[in-house]
Amino acid sequence: MSLSDFLSQASSKWLRDEGPESDIVISSRVRIARNLAGHVFPLIATESDKQAVLDEVERAVHQPHVAQLGRFEMLKMGNLSAVEQAVLVEKHLVSPALLESSGSAVILRDDEEMGMMVNEEDHLRLQCLLPGYQLDAAYSLAERLDDALEESLDYSFDETRGYLTACPTNVGTGMRASVMVHLPALVLTGSIQRILSAVTHVGLAVRGIYGEGTDALGNLFQISNQITLGQSEQEILSNLHGVAKQIIDHERIARQHLLQQNKDPIEDRVCRSFGILAYARQIDSKEAMQRLSDVRLGIDLEIIKGVSANILKELMVATQPGFLQKYYEHEMTPGERDVKRASMIRERLRMDQG
Amino acid sequence: MLCEQCGQRPASVHYTEIVQGKKNEYHLCEVCASQKGQAAYQALAGPFSVNQLLSGLLHFDSTVAPRSDAPAPRCEHCGLTFAQFVKIGQFGCAHCYETFAEPLGPLLKRVQSSDHHTGKIPKRRGGAMTLRRELNQLRKELQVSVMEERFEEAAQLRDRIRGLEQHLSSDGNV
Ligand SMILES: [Zn+2]
Ligand SMILES: [Zn+2]
Numbered sequence: 001m002s003l004s005d006f007l008s009q010a011s012s013k014w015l016r017d018e019g020p021e022s023d024i025v026i027s028s029r030v031r032i033a034r035n036l037a038g039h040v041f042p043l044i045a046t047e048s049d050k051q052a053v054l055d056e057v058e059r060a061v062h063q064p065h066v067a068q069l070g071r072f073e074m075l076k077m078g079n080l081s082a083v084e085q086a087v088l089v090e091k092h093l094v095s096p097a098l099l100e101s102s103g104s105a106v107i108l109r110d111d112e113e114m115g116m117m118v119n120e121e122d123h124l125r126l127q128c129l130l131p132g133y134q135l136d137a138a139y140s141l142a143e144r145l146d147d148a149l150e151e152s153l154d155y156s157f158d159e160t161r162g163y164l165t166a167c168p169t170n171v172g173t174g175m176r177a178s179v180m181v182h183l184p185a186l187v188l189t190g191s192i193q194r195i196l197s198a199v200t201h202v203g204l205a206v207r208g209i210y211g212e213g214t215d216a217l218g219n220l221f222q223i224s225n226q227i228t229l230g231q232s233e234q235e236i237l238s239n240l241h242g243v244a245k246q247i248i249d250h251e252r253i254a255r256q257h258l259l260q261q262n263k264d265p266i267e268d269r270v271c272r273s274f275g276i277l278a279y280a281r282q283i284d285s286k287e288a289m290q291r292l293s294d295v296r297l298g299i300d301l302e303i304i305k306g307v308s309a310n311i312l313k314e315l316m317v318a319t320q321p322g323f324l325q326k327y328y329e330h331e332m333t334p335g336e337r338d339v340k341r342a343s344m345i346r347e348r349l350r351m352d353q354g
Numbered sequence: 355m356l357c358e359q360c361g362q363r364p365a366s367v368h369y370t371e372i373v374q375g376k377k378n379e380y381h382l383c384e385v386c387a388s389q390k391g392q393a394a395y396q397a398l399a400g401p402f403s404v405n406q407l408l409s410g411l412l413h414f415d416s417t418v419a420p421r422s423d424a425p426a427p428r429c430e431h432c433g434l435t436f437a438q439f440v441k442i443g444q445f446g447c448a449h450c451y452e453t454f455a456e457p458l459g460p461l462l463k464r465v466q467s468s469d470h471h472t473g474k475i476p477k478r479r480g481g482a483m484t485l486r487r488e489l490n491q492l493r494k495e496l497q498v499s500v501m502e503e504r505f506e507e508a509a510q511l512r513d514r515i516r517g518l519e520q521h522l523s524s525d526g527n528v
Binding site: 168173 | 443445462466469471474476479
């Protein structure tokens with residue numbers, strides 16, 4: 001199979017499509033935790049308890065309210081190979097914790113924009129994941145799924161505490177909204193540290209998508225709400241909007257500053273990275289992420305032309321171990337993966353020139 | 355026994371704290387105990403993430419738990435004890451929220467923005483709750499309009515409140 005066919009078949013809609021502000025915002029996600037009344041939480045549930053929850057959820061998904069939202073398919077984690085499980089995690093469709101939990105499953109709509117994890121930490125974790133800056137759209141999709149499921153499921157809900165979750169850090173709305181942002185200029189100009197610490201003071205959290213703290217690989221960060229109780233969904237979203245917009249503005253200003261004040265070094269950096277990606281014969285994932293981030297910045301600053309802007313998002317996922325092994329259809333040692341990763345990146349760059 | 359901190363109010367909170375292997379017993383009034391809790395929280399809140407913060411707080415709270423002469427609280431529905439919750443950071447079932455309501459309240463106030471849900475209510479099962487919340491909101495608005503002497507508005511609000519109250523009592527769930 002050609003790489004372009006593979007990528008279009010194997011990747012989710014959020015990876016293929018562009019969205020608003022996609023020069024900086026890679027994706028927007030809303031997750032909602034729900035539990036079913038009358039069942040103990042997965043933490044202490046037996047296999048038969050978990051099966052009962054799974055059956056109840058599966059019945060609910062086949063009810064007309066949910067069915068009219070699209071075609072859903074259930075994948076039980078226990079029935080998947082290690083590579084298939086890894087691919088789901090790499091596409092951000094399931095959490096690593098779901099793989100650890102027995103009797104767990106993911107139910108996905110065919111475009112993979114909407115879905116739910118079953119028997120993770122909570123009975124249900126609904127998820128909507130959209131390309132670019134579309135927080136409100138992601139929430140309204142998640143809310144429609146939530147309402148449709150509630151037509152036939154009895155949620156654990158308390159008037160004072162809200163939706164009851166296994167961990168009290170999620171109780172109340174049960175909602176985590178987040179945006180994934182690419183902030184190369186803020187990292188290069190050294191202002192990232194100040195901004196990240198400011199964000200944590202307003203009840204939001206920032207973490208690297210790959211790697212921790214300011215060592216975030218590929219300059220990719222996730223900004224999300226920490227508070228779930230005492231604020232309404234709308235308040236949480238508007239808080240996050242306020243901060244995300246400021247960060248986007250800061251990043252744009254930093255990019256212009258780089259282009260005006262440091263034109264030669266930034267062009268050199270971007271073009272060197274492009275050269276390495278175009279010609280390297282082996283590359284580890286850490287270097288690949290950094291070079292892809294440089295090239296994406298180069299595309300956004302119009303230093304590099306004729307390469308699709310989607311390349312960062314697509315390759316940051318496709319060059320992960322699970323995806324590589326799926327594409328080349330065999331298990332690989334880390335050394336072998338570095339060779340195949342370089343090969344896949346070269347092939348992807350040729351796609352744009354062909 | 356009087357509070358050993360202020361010596362004025364009766365000591366109602368008794369607990370032992372173990373710091374670096376050294377055991378201290380405290381007998382405090384509620385005011386001094388909560389101040390002490392606040393200080394411990396400030397020290398913990400430093401550069402931690404919420405999850406670390408939570409487990410830090412839980413471990414602090416475990417030292418405030420009743421001494422061993424009282425039976426350890428255990429959730430009747432799932433069997434989880436508070437000590438287990440402190441260790442794992444997760445509840446076993448929805449009833450744990452009632453069972454451990456007392457130690458949970460202050461904890462929620464610290465890691466969340468309050469201990470009261472103000473967000474979404476389930477659409478199908480939450481009908482009466484939605485009405486009660488609307489009723490509370492209208493009562494607040496009524497107070498404001500009376501204070502500001504906007505009597506026409508107040509009369510309208512009063513009518514809406516009566517309507518809601520009747521609706522709720524006819525459903526038998528005020
Ligand atoms: Zn005192
Ligand atoms: Zn319980």
